[in-house]
Amino acid sequence: MRPRHNTLTPQELEIMKLVWQRGTATVRDVYEALLERRKIAYTTVMTMMKILETKGYLKKRRQDRAFLYRPAHPKNQIIGGMIREFIDRVFNGSAEPLLVHLVKSRHLSEKDLQKIARMVKESE
Amino acid sequence: MRPRHNTLTPQELEIMKLVWQRGTATVRDVYEALLERRKIAYTTVMTMMKILETKGYLKKRRQDRAFLYRPAHPKNQIIGGMIREFIDRVFNGSAEPLLVHLVKSRHLSEKDLQKIARMVKESE
DNA sequence: CTTGACATACGAATTACTTAGTACTAGAAA
DNA sequence: TTTCTAGTACTAAGTAATTCGTATGTCAAG
Numbered sequence: 001m002r003p004r005h006n007t008l009t010p011q012e013l014e015i016m017k018l019v020w021q022r023g024t025a026t027v028r029d030v031y032e033a034l035l036e037r038r039k040i041a042y043t044t045v046m047t048m049m050k051i052l053e054t055k056g057y058l059k060k061r062r063q064d065r066a067f068l069y070r071p072a073h074p075k076n077q078i079i080g081g082m083i084r085e086f087i088d089r090v091f092n093g094s095a096e097p098l099l100v101h102l103v104k105s106r107h108l109s110e111k112d113l114q115k116i117a118r119m120v121k122e123s124e
Numbered sequence: 125m126r127p128r129h130n131t132l133t134p135q136e137l138e139i140m141k142l143v144w145q146r147g148t149a150t151v152r153d154v155y156e157a158l159l160e161r162r163k164i165a166y167t168t169v170m171t172m173m174k175i176l177e178t179k180g181y182l183k184k185r186r187q188d189r190a191f192l193y194r195p196a197h198p199k200n201q202i203i204g205g206m207i208r209e210f211i212d213r214v215f216n217g218s219a220e221p222l223l224v225h226l227v228k229s230r231h232l233s234e235k236d237l238q239k240i241a242r243m244v245k246e247s248e
Numbered sequence: 249c250t251t252g253a254c255a256t257a258c259g260a261a262t263t264a265c266t267t268a269g270t271a272c273t274a275g276a277a278a
Numbered sequence: 279t280t281t282c283t284a285g286t287a288c289t290a291a292g293t294a295a296t297t298c299g300t301a302t303g304t305c306a307a308g
Contacts, residue, residue: 009294010296013214028255043256043297047296048295065305067255082214084231086210112219133265167286172265188285191286254305258300261297265294265295272287275282276281276283277280277281
C-alpha cells in the first residue's frame with residue numbers, strides 16, 4: 001500500500017524545515033529557533049515533535065537526558081509529496097496549469113525562466 | 125490593507141471549482157455534481173456555500189425560491205493566491221525550487237516542458 | 249540531602265473544518 | 279384548503295490542528 005498522503009500541516013512543516021536544516025535537533029534546538037520568530041511554549045514544540053514522530057516524519061533516540069530527533073525521510077521526498085497533493089487538489093493532478101500560472105503571474109523571475117529553459121534543454 | 129490569505133480549504137475549493145465551471149449555480153446544482161462522486165447531504169453543501177459567501181468567495185441573489193450563487197472573484201485570482209500561499213509556506217516565497225521539483229520529479233510531461241519553452245521564448 | 253534546572257508525560261482547551269439533522273416557510277398540486 | 283415539495287435558517291456534533299499547563303523524574307550543584 002502507498003505511504004498515504006505525505007502532507008504536513010503548516011506548523012509541522014515549519015518544524016520539519018528546521019530539523020532538515022540541522023540534520024538532527026532536540027526539542028530545545030527547535031524551540032529556540034522558533035522563538036526568534038514568534039512566541040511559543042516549549043511544551044508546544046515538544047508536542048508537535050512527538051506528533052511528527054508518531055506520524056513517522058521524525059525518529060528519535062536519547063542523547064543524555066533529552067531526545068535527539070532526526071528526519072525519517074529526505075526532504076525532497078516529503079516536499080515532493082506535498083507538491084503532488086497540491087497539484088491533485090488544486091489542478092486535478094495536472095502540473096501544466098500550475099506552470100502556466102507561475103509563468104504568467106510573475107512568480108518566476110527572469111533568472112528562473114532562464115534556468116527552466118536550460119533544464120528543458122538538458123532533458124532533451 | 126491586503127486581502128489576506130486568499131486560501132480555500134479543500135472542500136471549499138471543490139465547490140468553487142464547480143461554480144467557476146458553471147458561471148452560476150444553485151445549492152442543488154452543486155449538490156448533484158458532488159453526489160456523483162461521494163455521499164454528501166444537501167444541507168452540508170448549503171452550509172459550505174453560505175460560508176463561502178460570508179468569506180467573500182461567492183455572491184448570491186434570489187432566483188425563484190432558491191439562491192443563485194456566482195463567484196465573487198475570477199478563478200485565476202483565487203488560484204493564484206493559493207499558489208502564492210503554497211510557495212510562501214513550503215518554499216519561503218521563492219518559486220524557483222518548486223520549478224526544480226516539478227522538472228526533476230516528472231510531474232511534467234515532455235509536452236509540458238515544450239510548452240514552457242515556448243512561453244519562455246514568448247516572454248522574451 | 250535538598251534544591252534548581254531541564255527534560256518528558258499526560259491531559260485539556262481552543263479554534264477551524266466538515267458534516268448533517270431539525271424546524272420552519274412558501275409555492276405547487278391535489 | 280390541505281398536503282407535498284423544495285428551499286432556507288439554525289443548531290450541533292465530530293475530528294483535526296494547535297497551543298500550553300501541570301505533574302513528574304533525573305541529574306548536578308550546593
